[in-house]
Amino acid sequence: MDNKAKVENFSRSVAKIKQEIKKDLVGQEDIVNNVIIAIIAGGNVLLEGVPGVGKTRLVRTLGKALKLPFSRIQFTPDLMPSDVTGTNVIEKDASGKMNTVFQRGPIFANLVLADEINRATPKTQSAMLEVMQEHRVTVANKTYSISEPFFVLATQNPIEQDGTYPLPEAQMDRFMFKLLVGFPSVKELADIVNMTQVTLEETADAVVDGATILAMRELAKSVPVVPDVLYYAMRLVARTHPELEDSGDTAKKYIKYGCSPRAGQALITAAKVRALIDGRYNVSYEDINSLAYPVLRHRMKINYTAINEKLTVDDVIDRLISENAKEKGSGKLDADKKQEAPAETAIDNNENTDAVEESATPVKKKKKLFGNKKD
Secondary structure, eight states, X not given: OOHHHHHHHHHHHHXXXXXXXXXXXXXXXXXXXXXXXXXXXXXXXXXXXXXXXXXXXXXXXHHXXXXXXXXXXXXXXXXXXXXXXXXXXXXXXXXXXXXXXXXXXXXXXXEEEEETGXXXXXXXXXXXXXXXXXXXXXXXXXXXXXXXXXXXXXXXOSXXXXXXXXXXXXXXXXXXXXXEOOOOOHHHHHHHHHHHHHOSSOOOOOOOOHHHHHHHHHHHHTOOOOHHHHHHHHHHHHTTOTTSTTSOXXXXXXXXXXXXXXXXXXXXXXXXXXXXXXXXXXXXXXXXXXXXXXXXXXXXXXXXXHHHTTOOHHHHXXXXXXXXXXXXXXXXXXXXXXXXXXXXXXXXXXXXXXXXXXXXXOOOOOOOTTOOOOO
């Protein structure tokens, strides 16, 4: 199968997934599209929205459409790490001998919904760090791998702050996207009510399995990125750091802390998947601009100046994209520029050496301001 046929098959598979999700979920097209991108790219998603907007239903429907095992973890302040990862238990076999057996926790699934993740204590939240990044769990000095594809969709309520524990920066950085789920429109609200009057169960059919998702992921890795687009994406990430000299006015005025290198990795990885969904075998500037919001909004911190001017994180990202648009088609990467610099310096040094050799007249040393120091 040639590349053109593979891209067309990729787009058809994603279209089938979206069609099945529409059977159980009304609206939220951008949210659904970005969640599908994250699943194919191998990332995790943090959903922020008020209760009742369909976050849990989305994951359950995805589990059916993708034919993958689904697990839900309701995070509470008294939830322990072993309640998430699992623990060793003692069992008696048929001969009466006592054996230690690892009892797997709910994290051992392909699709995991971490509901209200910010209600758990930092001790329990830390149990998610290894599994989200490395897709494995370590218990009692033994490591257990989780079957692929693995995807964590965590939710948090932006309204309630009592009894919650803000996610640490290390864990926030492990989410590929942070998506903001808005309230549905009046028409969408009416459609939701009509749908739930018929049945509350998900009716989506399985159209893609785990092996197909992994094959789509491998195809996305082969999508080329031209140097100009790569430089454009990396410059956008670098512009979030106010401590850099060439970061720009927006970062120096409105940003307190910038994004980590994972932001650059997420931008390019997700942009490749987005290009294939649109039927393209190359990453464009529009892919980078569109994905900048879900990739950057939870990795950068705005300062009090932005808050006083009533600017949101997305407003600051708007300004960063406008500044970065001037870099389109600028040419080479920073590494190429650094490699050229020593060569130019060497030429200048040779010219200076030749000039000194040509000069036969000795140079008379100037006396110091207070004369020579006597011994």
